[in-house]
Amino acid sequence: MKKIYVLDTNVLLQDPRALFQFEDNEVVIPAVVLEEIDAKKRYMDEIGRNARHVSKILDSFRCEGKLHEGVPLENGGTVRVELNHRSFHYLKETFMDMTNDNRILAVAMNLQTEQEAGDNPKKVCIVSKDALVRVKADALGIKAEDFLSDRVTEYDNVYKGKIYADVPVGLLDVFYEKQTLPVSALEKESLNPHQFVILKDALGTPASAVGKVDETGKMVKPFAVDLEHVWGIKPRNVEQKMALELLLRDEIQVVTLTGKAGTGKTLLSLAAGLLQTEDMGKYNKLLVARPVVPMGKDIGFLPGEKEEKLRPWMQPVFDNLEYLFNAKKPGEIDKILAGMGSIQVEALTYIRGRSIPDQFIIIDEAQNLTKHEVKTILTRVGEGSKIVLMGDPGQIDHPYLDELNNGLAYVVEMFKQEAISGHVKLEKGERSGLAQLAADLL
Numbered sequence: 145m146k147k148i149y150v151l152d153t154n155v156l157l158q159d160p161r162a163l164f165q166f167e168d169n170e171v172v173i174p175a176v177v178l179e180e181i182d183a184k185k186r187y188m189d190e191i192g193r194n195a196r197h198v199s200k201i202l203d204s205f206r207c208e209g210k211l212h213e214g215v216p217l218e219n220g221g222t223v224r225v226e227l228n229h230r231s232f233h234y235l236k237e238t239f240m241d242m243t244n245d246n247r248i249l250a251v252a253m254n255l256q257t258e259q260e261a262g263d264n265p266k267k268v269c270i271v272s273k274d275a276l277v278r279v280k281a282d283a284l285g286i287k288a289e290d291f292l293s294d295r296v297t298e299y300d301n302v303y304k305g306k307i308y309a310d311v312p313v314g315l316l317d318v319f320y321e322k323q324t325l326p327v328s329a330l331e332k333e334s335l336n337p338h339q340f341v342i343l344k345d346a347l348g349t350p351a352s353a354v355g356k357v358d359e360t361g362k363m364v365k366p367f368a369v370d371l372e373h374v375w376g377i378k379p380r381n382v383e384q385k386m387a388l389e390l391l392l393r394d395e396i397q398v399v400t401l402t403g404k405a406g407t408g409k410t411l412l413s414l415a416a417g418l419l420q421t422e423d424m425g426k427y428n429k430l431l432v433a434r435p436v437v438p439m440g441k442d443i444g445f446l447p448g449e450k451e452e453k454l455r456p457w458m459q460p461v462f463d464n465l466e467y468l469f470n471a472k473k474p475g476e477i478d479k480i481l482a483g484m485g486s487i488q489v490e491a492l493t494y495i496r497g498r499s500i501p502d503q504f505i506i507i508d509e510a511q512n513l514t515k516h517e518v519k520t521i522l523t524r525v526g527e528g529s530k531i532v533l534m535g536d537p538g539q540i541d542h543p544y545l546d547e548l549n550n551g552l553a554y555v556v557e558m559f560k561q562e563a564i565s566g567h568v569k570l571e572k573g574e575r576s577g578l579a580q581l582a583a584d585l586l
Contacts, residue, residue: 145267148172148259150226150252152272153180153244155291158544160197162271165293168220170266173202174251175227176244190514191544229254238284245277252286273544294515295548296557302548303560305400305567306340306386307332313345319353325364327357337361338396338566340386354382356389359563368393375415375423375468383570384408390566391416391532394426398522398565400556401534402511406575409534410508411464417504417532418468421486427504427530432461432489434508435517458489461508465489492521501526510552511535512542518551 147169155162156177163171184195205215205223214224232242234253239246249270256268269287272278281288297303309330319325325343327335335341335357341364345351355364367385369392372378379385383403390399391413401409420426462477465487471477481487492507507513507521510533518533525531533555537547547553559565573580 146170148255148266148268150174150248150255150268150270151177152248152270152274152277153177154273154544155271156181156198157184157191157194158273158291158549159294160194160201162291162293163201163223164217164219165291166219166221170214171217171221171223172226172251172255173223174248175225175230176247176251178202178225180244190516193516226251226255229258235284239280245274245280248272249277249280249284249286252281253284256286295546296554297548299548302553302569303336303556303567304569305338305556305560306342306383306569307335308342308344310344310346313347313349313351316343316345316351316353319343319355319364319366323366325355327362327364330364335361336560337563338390338393339560340389340568342382354385356386359395361561361563374412375418377411377415377468379412380408380574381572383568383572384412384574386568387412387570388416390568392420393566396564396566397525397530398555398559398562399530399532400510400552400559400565400567401532401570402537402552402556402567403570404536404538404573406573406579407570408574409570410460410506411467413506413532413534414461414464414468417506418487421504422484427528428486428502430487430504430506431500432458432487432506432508433492433495434458434461435510435512436491436493458491461489492517495521495524498524499526500524500529502528503530505529505531507531507533509535510555511537511540511550512545513551514542514545515549515551515554518555522555 149166149169150172151162181195181198184191185199186192187195202211205211209215211225212227214222216222229251230247231254232250234257235246235250239249252268252270259265259268267287269289270281271289271291273291278288278290309332311330315325315329337357337359339357341355341357343353343355355366358365367389369389374388379388387401390396401413403409417430421430466477469477469480471480505525510518522531533552535552537550537553540546540550556567560567
């Protein structure tokens with residue numbers, strides 16, 4: 145049975161092509177949604193871009209027919225702008241304020257009442273990214289759903305970049321002796337290039353080994369990187385060794401690291417970048433950037449020049465650099481960086497239009513990037529450059545993103561089968577016992 149989907153504004157602002165994701169059903173856009181989109185179209189950010197994109201899509205529909213009557217879509221469904229069904233008769237005793245959310249709910253409620261009075265009623269469903277709108281709809285007896293088509297995977301299918309495999313002890317001996325092992329011997333489905341494999345004895349003995357799938361996805365080999373420390377940093381667990389294996393391999397141009405706070409993502413990336421830029425000379429410059437997205441209430445306008453304005457946003461990066469350079473005096477790290485000249489720390493606000501060749505690029509807090517923003521960043525990477533994107537998908541401050549639809553998760557999922565990329569999820573915290581406890585409990 146076909147359904148009627150009433151879309152909230154936030155669905156279209158998150159994914160302008162959401163109109164085409166409802167198969168052969170009827171998509172209804174309340175008039176108030178057009179008003180809200182119109183109010184956002186002048187924004188010079190991702191929301192403004194999406195608002196303008198939606199406006200162009202709807203404008204193109206006018207060539208197919210009258211929007212208030214319904215325009216057919218290629219998937220067999222229809223889309224229409226709902227100008228009627230705005231009465232607050234059924235809501236006035238429950239939600240009296242004529243807010244925009246309540247006006248959308250009123251449209252859905254009136255459509256449902258009309259359908260129930262007909263001979264062949266269709267189910268009405270409101271689709272919203274706003275949890276409270278869905279709660280209100282449920283209280284009114286209207287079916288409500290979150291928009292999930294923008295998610296890159298399911299919760300139980302998030303790619304971690306590593307697997308555990310129980311194998312006979314004989315296979316472990318073969319791996320140590322020949323320094324290679326066919327993926328087919330693991331009795332696993334096809335593995336991704338540069339995916340890590342933790343081999344354990346199936347009988348439960350302490351025997352184990354760690355390897356990495358090669359770029360062909362067919363053979364498991366030992367780590368190629370064998371360094372006791374990197375720029376003074378020694379990996380404290382096997383996951384950090386995996387991260388360094390990815391960070392120091394020349395053929396891996398795109399590295400993604402995820403994990404809770406304190407797992408060492410930023411520190412390891414900076415150490416690997418400094419080693420390859422300053423000591424090995426593989427790259428001309430180390431570029432570190434992060435999105436300007438506040439946690440909690442914004443602190444407003446900041447005084448000073450660009451560098452002074454950016455300092456509060458970039459302070460976590462400077463904290464790690466102070467640790468790596470053992471800079472303890474106030475202002476000492478600024479003098480060190482000014483003297484070196486090969487380390488650049490800036491916000492992502494200024495990356496559009498650039499071309500970045502022969503650089504080791506680190507993008508911190510990438511979970512706060514949208515799919516479009518992360519595409520913009522990756523398309524800036526020039527010849528001879530390596531890019532590292534890292535973040536904690538569980539700590540997102542962007543209003544329209546979640547753990548499964550953010551830009552970092554998007555890159556992890558889309559690049560996992562590519563021979564030039566590698567990913568690992570770091571799960572053990574090493575910042576301090578308190579930090580690990582807080583990450584686990586809170």
